[in-house]
Amino acid sequence: MKDQIAYCCKKLRLGRKIVDVFEEVEADNNQEYLMKILQIALDNRETSRKNRLVKQAGFYALKTFEDFSFEEIRLPQDISPEExxxxSFVDEKKNLILYGNVGTGKTH
Known part of the structure; x- marks a missing residue:
């Protein structure tokens, strides 16, 4: 059965993730099961897309907010680190200007 599912996923270009998780998904009915499987496939596709785009961008080093310290940064009062x-400034079509000395984390 697993081989048949893998074959169908390959033909439908749904990815290998469905084959890896279809036995673990629990649902009350067929529709809910199908929805969960399709959501897993969509999430996996989006993650793969983002990873591919980051790799294509060729960044020297991947920077995230997890390893960034806001302690030495001064922000305007109306902007918080969470913002x-x-x-959200991108959706609002606002500019963000960062300035400061070398090594203060502007390009992070």
Missing amino acids: LKKA
């Missing part, structure tokens, strides 16, 4: 992390 920067959400990047």
